[in-house]
Amino acid sequence: MNWNDCQSYIKINPPKEFNFEECLVYLGRSNQEVLHEIKEGSLYKLIKVNERLILFKLEYINHYIKVEFLNDIPNKNDREEVAKYIWEWFDLNTNLNEFYALANHENLLKGITHKYYGLRMISIHDLFETIVWAILGQQINLTFAYTLKRRIVERYGESLIINGDTYWLFPSYEEIAILNVDDLRQLQITMKKAEYIIGIAKAMKTGELSKEIIVEQQDYQEVKKSLIQFRGIGAWTADYVMMKCLHYTNSFPIADVGLHNAIKQLLGYDRKPTIEELEELSARWEGWQGYATFYLWRSLYD
């Protein structure tokens, strides 16, 4: 991690392969998003560090990310935690040169990696949030999924009001673990999904499921297998979680409808690609299937 602590604010020094604007396009893909806000090229987000709420504003200035604190100035230790958070949020540990080198020999990826150069995997720090978002999104349109997310956040999440603007935190698994299925049913979440979500929350509360435990196994197949053991997590969700939360650049939600639509559009098909075609197309993406998928998703927002 490369950063400077200027006490009243901090500077993050990202690698060369970083484009803040491109990341903002992805983060701004839905106007229903409640967990961050984009205004005039700046990104606002509320997080919780060591039980303290921290609201910050990100801007890209002179090749660094400036992080301004909008409520209290965190102490030295918490400022470092914020820096770590942002470093992980934009997946700044990953060296994209290898991906770009590989993409240059790929018909499907060559164009979009140049077009969206510097786009990083926008990750979700919280494992519970990632899994819930994936479950909510299963088999429904994205607009409705955002509506459900907004309802669960505004009903069960913490918030901070500054200058009349409300900033939200995703609810913790502790808060959801004590709910009944009916509580979530009231938000129009289906019974099955409500069961899945509460089950995941309970598994996290007992410590049976956590980022630490899952990642301990390291191996892609092992991690995926252990995720799938939980009800509500199938192959697609496991890959989604490994991609968006656990930073596995080789995770590949091959059945993803967004991925299919992106490929259909880029290749000018009048139908979605078959699984066989996807396997053939992705044969040379080894190690970078997650980034390939993410760049393909980005191509849907032009």
Next chain:
DNA sequence: ATCCAGGAACTGT
């Protein structure tokens, strides 16, 4: 109206 949506579990073979 009708189809389908960033799937997963369940059932029957």
Next chain:
DNA sequence: ACAGTTCATGGA
């Protein structure tokens, strides 16, 4: 192992 069915509701 594999295919078909059910869940559930809104968006286009």
